[in-house]
Amino acid sequence: MIAGLFGVLLLSSCYYDNMEDLYPDTGGVCDTTNVTFSQTVLPVLQSHCTGCHSGSAPSGNISIVNYNDVVLLVHSGRLLGTIRHEQGYSPMPKGGNKLSNCDIAKLEKWISDGMPDN
Ligand code: HEC
Structure with a gap:
């Protein structure tokens, strides 16, 4: 079951890359x-990224702890590239x-809103 799910995730990460296709696993409800x-944005990153990307020796030399860090990563294309598993x-x-597709959709929404520091 777990292995099956993982396979589905791997496949979907290759084929699903537009907004409409991103919703099915949330049952269509993603607020x-x-x-x-x-x-x-920050809570999502704190749950999934900060564990490795913070402190005096962050992984990949990339710190993801504050607004400026996140804006820089978005501008370089690497935030979305890495979380969407793009080539x-x-x-x-x-x-x-x-x-989750919903978490990714929320980050995308914040970016399309112009990355407000709110
Ligand atoms: C278990 C530790 C770990 C976690 C959790 C983690 N990373 Fe990383 N990250 C790494 C390591 C190690 C590297 C450097 C090696 C590499 O690129 O694979 C890296 C590299 C990166 C890079 C540069 C790679 C590139 O292709 O540009 C970005 C951007 C990045 N991480 C973002 C994130 C984001 C965003 C999250 C949360 C969604 C996250 N990381 C979660 C360990 C982690």
């Missing part, structure tokens, strides 16, 4: 209204499960 940096990027979280 991206009222997405903010402090209440939405040319190291898939993140490393060795862990891909973020």
Whole structure:
């Protein structure tokens, strides 16, 4: 069962790359209204990324602890590239499960909102 799920995730990460296809695993309910940096984006990153990407020797020399860190990563294309498991990027979280499609959709919403520091 777990192995099957993992296979599905791997497959879907290759084939699903537009918004419409991103929703099925949430049952169609993914609330991206009222997405903010402090209440939405940062908690997702703290749960899944900061464990490795913080401190005096962050993994890959990439710190992901505050607003400026996140904006820089978005501008370089690497935040979305790594969490969407796109070709040319190291898939993140490393060795862990891909973020839920809803979490990815929330980060995308915040980015399309112009990355407000709110
Ligand atoms: C278990 C530790 C671990 C976790 C958790 C983790 N990373 Fe990483 N990350 C690494 C290591 C180690 C590297 C450097 C080696 C590599 O690129 O694979 C790295 C590299 C990166 C890079 C540069 C790679 C590239 O292709 O540009 C980015 C960006 C990144 N991580 C973002 C994230 C984000 C965003 C999350 C959370 C969704 C995350 N990481 C979670 C360990 C981790």
